[in-house]
Amino acid sequence: MTVDAGAAGPRVGPAVDAALNLRTGGICLIVGAVVFAIWRLLHGDTPAAEAEAALNFVRNRPIYPSVHVFAVLAALVVVIGLLGLTRSFDRPGSSLIGQAAVVSASVGLAIFGVESTSEGLALPELADAASKVDPAQRVEFIRAAHAVAAATHGPSLVAMALMIGVPLLLLGIAMVLDRYPSWLGWTGLVIGGATMLAALGLFLIPSLFPGFLLYGVVGSVIAQLWLVATGIVMLRRARVAPDPATTAEGGLDNRGGCGSI
Secondary structure (H helix, E strand, O other): OEEEOOOOOOOOHHHHHHHHHHHHHHHHHHHHHHHHHHHHHHHOOOOOOOHHHHHHHHHOOOOHHHHHHHHHHHHHHHHHHHHHHHHOOOOHHHHHHHHHHHHHHHHHHHHHHHHHHHHHHHHHHHHHHHOOOOHHHHHHHHHHHHHHHHHHHHHHHHHHHHHHHHHHHHHHHHHHHOOOOHHHHHHHHHHHHHHHHHHHHHHHOOOOOOOHHHHHHHHHHHHHHHHHHHHHHHHHHHHOOOOHHHHHHHHHHHOOOEEEO
């Protein structure tokens, strides 16, 4: 008994998946990184070391809570993009390293979400309450603001290391081992390693260097530029991905158009 080889339809899943992963992942990385950078820059450099100055800073920024929420959502979009990047790797070793990077980014995102939204809501509430009391009573709110800053400082550094440092380091290694441009991989490796070391340094020695260099310069600008560059490379690769129709026709020709069972 013979059946036409195309009766069951062409198997174009892998080719379609490759182009879809590249396109979707690239768009998510570009959009997520740009939006994250914008909201983080709008956040500004909160003077967390001085609780009273922090309350005044937050009180003059009505969008302070919104900045934290949208930054978390943007980071989530980036993680989705990293998943697409990982699924575009061709070599098993690169794919495994990429999966580890996504796991680290997911854990870091969870910590970042709790830390960021806690501070983003607590400080505005304390600032509003402090503005309505006498100067003598304001001291209690300043102490509370100091406690909030102290409690969220450690988790914020861990989030930076796990959400940005480790993923960029691992993805950089995976890119060097895979078919991505080597310059992109080495750049990600350097940025990720520097972010990890900077976060660890501030965790162990809080006065090592100004925090805005890590949160503002490296985390909110340099790392996001690398993600945008990666997204652009992914979109370019999606353009030259195998055409599903051509792949299907080639498969039919190789099988001679029919088979027997």
